[in-house]
Amino acid sequence: MAKTRPGKRDLDVYTIKGTNKVVRVGDCVLMRPSSTDTAPYVARVEKIEADNKSNIKVRVRWYYRPEESMGGRRQFHGAKELFLSDHYDVQSAHTIEGKCIVHSFKNYTKLENVAPEDYYCRFEYKASTGGFTPDRVAVYCKCEMPYNPDDLMVQCDGCKDWYHPACVDMSIEDAKKLDHFMCADCSCKDNIKKPERTFPASPLANGKVRYILTIFTSLRLDYSIFWIPLTATGAQAPEKIEKGHEVWRGATFLREADTWTSSQYVLLLLLLIFAISTAEERSIYLVLVEGDPVAFHQGSLPREKGAKFDPKRQVYEVSKAHAKHLVESHDQFLQSTLAKGSYSKLYSFKNIVNGFAVHTTPSQEGGDKNAGEGIVIGFIDTGINPLHPSFAYDMMDPPTSKLSNFSGACEGGPQFPATSCNGKIVSARFFSAGAQAATTLDASVDFLSPFDAVGHGSHVASTAAGNFGVPVVVNGFYYGRASGMAPRARIAVYKAIYPSLGTLADVVAAIDQATVDGVDVLTLSIGPDEPPEDTLTVLGTFDIFMLFARKAGVFVVQAAGNHGPSPYTVVSYSPWVVGVASCGTERTYPGTLVLGNGQKIAGVGLSGPSFGPGLFQYKLVLAKDAVKLNGTFPRTPQYVEECQYPEALDPLPCKIITQYYQQQTSRDRRGFVTNYGGKAAIGEGRSAAYMGRAPVVSRLSSRGPDFIDVARNPTDVLKPDILAPGHQIWAAWSPMSALDPILSGYSFALLSGTSMATPHIAGVAALIKQYNPSWTPSMIASAMSTTATKYDKSGEPIMAEGPGIYSLYPSTPFDFGAGLVNPTHATDPGLVFSSEYEDYMSFLCSLPNADPATIRTATGESCSHSFRIPSDLNMPSVTVSALVGSQSVRRSVKNVASKPETYLCAVLPPKGVMVDINPPWFTLAPQEIQDLELKLNVTQALDGFSHGEIVLTGSLNRILRIPLSVIPVSIS
Structure with missing residues (x-):
């Protein structure tokens, strides 16, 4: 039995203020929400307590509504369904607004009349993990x-x-x-x-x-009927002729529709389905269009009156052509009537009825409501956890765009039913032939399905395209809300990496399929361990497949690698792939160690406190004093690796702890500890702080320069291309966590690496593509590069972490590429450098150590054209790996802005090089192209690269920066 604290007394009842309703322990109550447009919270009263000032508190156990849980509201959740959570709280009794009854599911189904205060509960919910008890429930009907x-x-x-x-x-x-x-x-x-x-x-x-129609019969409907005659010239604007309330019923409409053979009118039924807190209306229109459907089209084979329509008996070519004509007429009507981006066609009815269903929303651009809408991001990785809330389908705010250029598939399997593709996840495939040929897979973790048993793929996907505002709760602590860079983008999964291994064969098969499916962006937070030994880096199978994806219009982004800070460690080699470096942000998790003598030591947090009101302290033990001498200490590789790389945890040097420990610890003559006298407690370390220099290039981020072969000879391409946050990134995880037992059971993980930086760029690419749908991948890459920044939040040059734990050095383009991505500026760069497939082929054919026969074998193309030099590839950077004497480099820019602009050209030359640019200034109208020529002359020979930049300053305040990296070999 719980004890009452001093100065407190338990109460048996509480009367709700302003009413005669009495609340007792065990009753269910409605509690005042945080905002007036939110439904009252529901809770069960566990205890009623008053203090000596007559302030009354109630200890409650919260009920969660389905939409408040991690998985969100599902189709089978009833309107009055609640989950009894493990979330307890203490609230003022004055926040109780009323009483309610939460029935068992069985009793609720027996109610003859359901009152507003009646609810039911059939699941208990664990708020920290999103788990349910029971975790399974019977399914019915053929829809399961x-x-x-x-x-x-x-x-x-x-x-x-x-x-x-x-x-x-x-x-x-x-x-x-x-x-x-x-x-x-x-x-x-x-x-x-x-x-x-x-x-x-x-x-x-x-x-x-019929299910879609029938589901509305229980709702109050506002609708309008429109008459829209269709003519040969297209659809006219609708004319409203009648308005009513609760007149139409789904069954009546179905019976009438079944009797139509050739409609004379278009009925546009506006169904008011629901309103969300922002009062934004969502509407579905069901439209019947004048003209015969395929079943009754005169071009079809004749059939007897009343005979069943058999598609196999129709003339295939005629029916197919007519069906296509109907779909095109539906699209034409929508395009001429509704604003672009304000609707999504759900269905085209063309077989027994000529019509369509369309979902409309107010047109928005940008923000979490529309960021990434209509874009599909593909992920070649370890799969995805389909039950994670970051990938839940939002029934309250469904996608508004139809993916007309994308065609995927949902391949079911263990832990991944085919229904996992829910609208947010639009396709999921897996590729395992290579892995199965290479080894015997472990069936307990190497699932032959798109399910993510590792967590890496889920982390990457949610960083790029995870839902907006997903609560991050770990061990019961709320860290904040997570969101992908493009939360409205759709996700296509291509699992090619398994816990046991990943093979190149499976990866390139995934690239091939993603390209065919029509993804807009392809994310590869993976890479080879070493460059290919038998060919050039840019002619390896992996890079050539990415070239073909780029040829098909896919923006390909790849992790630069985690082998830094040594030079020549990048694993992203080719100019048609955007290689991403990683940096840290200003967010840290500081912690405090409180010693037994009262001293407080600042350190790294991410752990909860070990003390309560009484400052509970524990023995302080030095790690080496705790090692067992009998050899039973588990030397697990992952823990050994962590101990050998303490800088990953951002440790701080501190002699005070050592001094205190030695003073308080007793030892015998052999040096063994006889008494641990030192004590300490860990303070709260889970709250984020924002301080320090940022961004800083991560130590583990692989460095350039790029190289052309296994001997690591430099080439005329800048790598990495761009910098993005990749240190301590919160994102989705798979509770199975097959490769990281320490993260087993968790739905979120805080990870670091270029794998985490890469999806940031994928999400930014989706936003740019959404804003500029006609742009090619090279234009998107150029926009990111030329608008990136080289300066940190204080206006100082970005620094990079060196080999030492606390060492920093001024970074160069080989650390961060063009700089830290700026998503806002990247949508409107003014000018772009554009390169297409033919240009990349000319680049390959101009490589001095590239054999034309090898290029033909790799690409299937002959070297019909080549650049004078590889540096002439029209990239938003200039790299010359061996400048002898003088050399000219060519570039061209295109004005993608809506207005003419004049640009002034300036150069900050690399050390040992004199640079002239011609013309020194130019003016471009929209869509016009300007050629630029750089003349480089060696003024001082150097052993390595030196760096400068080209700056294009526009009359409309745009500034573009182009990195310039040169090795001045000799003056002549």
Whole structure:
């Protein structure tokens, strides 16, 4: 029995202020929400307590609504469903607004009348992990959904299974009139006696459309009817002729639609489905269009009146052409009537009805409501955790764009049912032939499905395209909310890496499929361990497949590697791939160690406190004093590696702890500890602080320069290309965590690496593509590069971490490429440097050590054209790996802005090089192109690269910076 604290007293009851309603322990109550547009919170009272000032507090156990849980609201969740959570709290009793009743699921289903205060609960919910008890629930009907008491269901007299009327081609009204019902399977069995007035379900029933219509019959509807005659010249604007309330019912509409053979009108039904807290309306229009559908088209084969429509009997070519014509007419009407980006066509009805369904929203650009809308980002990685809230489908705010250029597939398998592709995840495939040929996979972790048993793929995908505002809760502590860079972008998964291994064969198969599917951005937070030994780096199979993806219009982004800070360690080699370096941000998690003598030592946090009100302290033990002498200390490789790389934890030097420890620790003559007298406590270290220099290039981030072969001879390409945050990044995780047992059971992880930086760039690319849909991948890459910054938050040059734990040095383009990405400026750079597939082929053919036969073998193309020098590839950087005497380098820029602009050209020359640029200034109208020529002359020979930059300053305040890196070999 709980004890009452001093000065407190337990109360048996509490009367809600302003009412005569009495609350007792065990009652369920409605509590005042944080905002007026939010439904009251629901809680169960665990204790009522008053202090000596008559302030009354209640200890409550919260109920969560489905939309408040990690998985979000699902189709089978009822409107009155709640989850009993493990989240306890103490609140003022004055926040109680009323009482309610939370029934068991069984009792709720027996209620004859459901009152506003009636709710039900069938799951307990663990708020910290998102887990449910029970974790499984029975499913019904052929749609395999758990029971929703808000939906009417009918039971088959034969097999006793339950079905939604819509899933068996039955209206709600018909279902209510039934005495008996037989499902399709039972109707086909001769040995089952069929009662009179039995409704036989059709095995060919199309339940989806009717289900969508029927679901609205229980709602109050506002709708308008429009008459829209279609002419040969296209659709006219709608004319509103009638408005009503609660007149239409789904079943009536279906019966009328079934009798139409050639409609004379278009009925545009505006269904007001719901309103969210921002009062933003979401509307679905069901439109019937004048003209015959395929089934009744004159070009089809004749059929007898009343005969069943059989698609196999129709003239294939005629039917296909007419169906295409109908879809195009639907699209034409929408394009001429609604603003671009303000609607999403859900269906084109063309077989037995000519019409379409369209979902409309107010047109928005940017922000979490629209960021990445209509863009598909592909991820070649370890798969995805489909149950994570970062990838949940938001029924309250569904996507507004139709992915007309994307065609994926959902490949089910262990831990990944085919229904996992929920609209946010639009495609999921896995590639395992190479892995299975190379080794025997472990069935317990190497799932032959898109499921992510590792966590890496989920982390990467949520960083780029995870849902907006997902709560990050780890061990019960709320760290904040996470969001992908492009939270409205859709996700296509291509699993090619398994816990046991990943093979090049599986990866290139995934690249090939992603390209065919039509992803807009392809993310590869993976790379080779070493450069290819038998060919040039840019002609390796991996890079050539990425070249083909780029040829198809896919923006390809790859991690630069985690082998820094040594030079020549990048694993992203080719100019058609954007290689991403990693940096730290100003966010840190400081912690405090409180010694037994009262001294406080600042350090690294990320752990909860070890003390409470009484400052509970524990023995302080030096690690080497705790090692067991009998050799049973577990030398697990991952822990040994962590101990050998302490700088990954940002440690701070401190002699005070050592001095205190030695003073308080007793030892015998052999030096062994006889008494640990030192004590310490760990303070709160989970709250973020924002301080220090930022950004700083991460120590582990691989460095340039780029190289052309296994001997690491430098080449005329800048790598890495760009810098993005990659240190201590919160993102989604897979609780299985097959390769990191220390993270097992967690749904979020804080990780560092270029793998974490890469999806930031993928998300930015999606935003740029959304804002400028006609831009090619090279234009997007150019926009990022020329608008990136070389300066930190204090206006000082960005520094890079060196080999030592605390060493910093001024960074160069070989540390950060063009600099830290600036997403805002990248959407409007003014000028772009554009290169296409033919230019990359000319680059390959101009390499001095490239054999044309090898190039043809790798690409299938002959060297019909080449640049004078590889440096002439039109990139937003200039790299010359061996400048002898003088050399000219060519570039061209295109004005992608909406207005003419004049640019002044300036050069900050690298050491040992004199640079002239011609013309020194130019003016470009929109879409015009200007050629530039740089003349480089060696003034001092150097052993290595020196760096400078070209600066283009526009009359409309745009500034573009182009990195310039040169090795001045000799003056002549």
